[in-house]
Amino acid sequence: MMVIEKYQKKIMSAAPLAVFRIFFGLMLLGGIIRFWSNGWIKSLYIDPKFYFTFYGFDWVAPLGQFTYLLFFICGLSAFLVAIGLWYRLTSIVLFASFTYIELIDKSVYLNHYYFISLMCLLLIFLPAQVYFSVDSILKPKIKAQNIPQWNIDVLKLMMAILYFYAGLAKVNSDWLMESLPLKIWLPARNDMPIIGSLFNHTWIAYLFSWFGCIFDLAIPFLLWNKLTRPYAYIAVIIFHVFTALLFPIGMFPYIMIVSALIFFPASFHQGIINWISHRFKPKNNNINSFTRSEPKLKIYFFLVFFAFQLVFPFRYMCYPGELFWTEEGYRFSWRVMLMEKAGYAQFIVKDASGKQESVNNSEFLSPLQEKMMSTQADMLLQYAHILSKHYAQLGFVNPEVYVDSYVALNGRIGKPLVSNQTNLAKEIDSFKPKTWIQPLNDEIKGF
Numbered sequence: 001m002m003v004i005e006k007y008q009k010k011i012m013s014a015a016p017l018a019v020f021r022i023f024f025g026l027m028l029l030g031g032i033i034r035f036w037s038n039g040w041i042k043s044l045y046i047d048p049k050f051y052f053t054f055y056g057f058d059w060v061a062p063l064g065q066f067t068y069l070l071f072f073i074c075g076l077s078a079f080l081v082a083i084g085l086w087y088r089l090t091s092i093v094l095f096a097s098f099t100y101i102e103l104i105d106k107s108v109y110l111n112h113y114y115f116i117s118l119m120c121l122l123l124i125f126l127p128a129q130v131y132f133s134v135d136s137i138l139k140p141k142i143k144a145q146n147i148p149q150w151n152i153d154v155l156k157l158m159m160a161i162l163y164f165y166a167g168l169a170k171v172n173s174d175w176l177m178e179s180l181p182l183k184i185w186l187p188a189r190n191d192m193p194i195i196g197s198l199f200n201h202t203w204i205a206y207l208f209s210w211f212g213c214i215f216d217l218a219i220p221f222l223l224w225n226k227l228t229r230p231y232a233y234i235a236v237i238i239f240h241v242f243t244a245l246l247f248p249i250g251m252f253p254y255i256m257i258v259s260a261l262i263f264f265p266a267s268f269h270q271g272i273i274n275w276i277s278h279r280f281k282p283k284n285n286n287i288n289s290f291t292r293s294e295p296k297l298k299i300y301f302f303l304v305f306f307a308f309q310l311v312f313p314f315r316y317m318c319y320p321g322e323l324f325w326t327e328e329g330y331r332f333s334w335r336v337m338l339m340e341k342a343g344y345a346q347f348i349v350k351d352a353s354g355k356q357e358s359v360n361n362s363e364f365l366s367p368l369q370e371k372m373m374s375t376q377a378d379m380l381l382q383y384a385h386i387l388s389k390h391y392a393q394l395g396f397v398n399p400e401v402y403v404d405s406y407v408a409l410n411g412r413i414g415k416p417l418v419s420n421q422t423n424l425a426k427e428i429d430s431f432k433p434k435t436w437i438q439p440l441n442d443e444i445k446g447f
Helices: 002-009 016-035 040-046 064-083 085-105 111-124 134-139 150-170 173-177 182-189 195-202 202-224 228-246 251-263 266-280 296-318 367-373 377-393
Strands: 010-014 146-148 341-350 357-358 402-409
Touching: 002 010, 010 266, 016 085, 016 111, 016 150, 016 251, 016 266, 040 064, 064 085, 085 111, 111 150, 111 251, 111 266, 111 296, 134 228, 146 150, 146 367, 150 202, 150 296, 173 202, 182 195, 182 202, 182 228, 195 202, 202 228, 202 251, 228 251, 341 367, 341 377, 367 377, 377 402
Parallel strands: none
Antiparallel strands: 010 146, 341 357, 341 402
């Protein structure tokens, strides 16, 4: 108990938190601008006729043309967080707007969106505005040179969980023993200048697989250790730049590169702030320490938050069957780019009167939605319910929805994900195991 109390009283410079706030906010702003300029707001969030909501979040509705306003609010709040203006309000708005966008359609889900939402949530409760911010200029009373060290350590811990759990997820037989799915993906990039021809060799896929696993497992500890930190950060840059060149995963590699700076000492971040100050000359002569006592409710929030983050990724153990096949408990567990799934799904709608119709998926779904739906059981179920409601409006009495579904996992021969004798219209989505998923009859050993 004394150790905990002693740790809570440890203070350090607020510079690392201020630098993190600036870079993180600017990176999110860049991501919003990138989405807007590429036309993805329209194609992903406005054009689709139907959306795949997350279970329990059916109330998150698409906003039509107002989606542009939502993205504008998200981008503006990211910028205001970066400069530290109206920080408490704008950090809440940033978390709410970004998370709302993330929850609109499951087919757009990526692990790094979840990571960004969590970091935005943490920032709401951290005093990132007390140093080198517009708020600290407008309200001198909040200025503080030092803050409790744990306010910075929680960001390090969140990054460490992401990396380490991503590494644990790679400790599986497909990834390490078969170099899958990299053995499938890398040859497709053999047109890269200079090094592209190397991707045709199987040993390169094995090298990348093992390096990726070891990197994720080791990098949090190497970044936390001051002796290995500089070399670890060089590895972070190389790893994420290479990942960005090979795979279309957006801003995530660059967000991780700048976020990893949080592990460097306060003097390093103070140097960044001094460099910025020299060019923009903000008046921010902070001499105070952050002496306000932390509310117990805030401490309890972080304890509950991290307990949840440590346990939640293992919820897949509550479900039978092969995780990569059923994907029950797969999302929100830091399983980053672990599998290659290709699927085909042809739906048939029937009713008791003998009516029957084959469904043209392109009339209901965007290409991305159809691709994601065809390999994920919960999305197959959601789509079946969409079809049931649609055909009921066309005169089908108590429509029954069946699917011919074939999925190939990591290069395996395609198998039915759902029996074509299962009426998906009568199945109900829940957290319970989906007993109607056909077994893979294969095992991917590991975590």
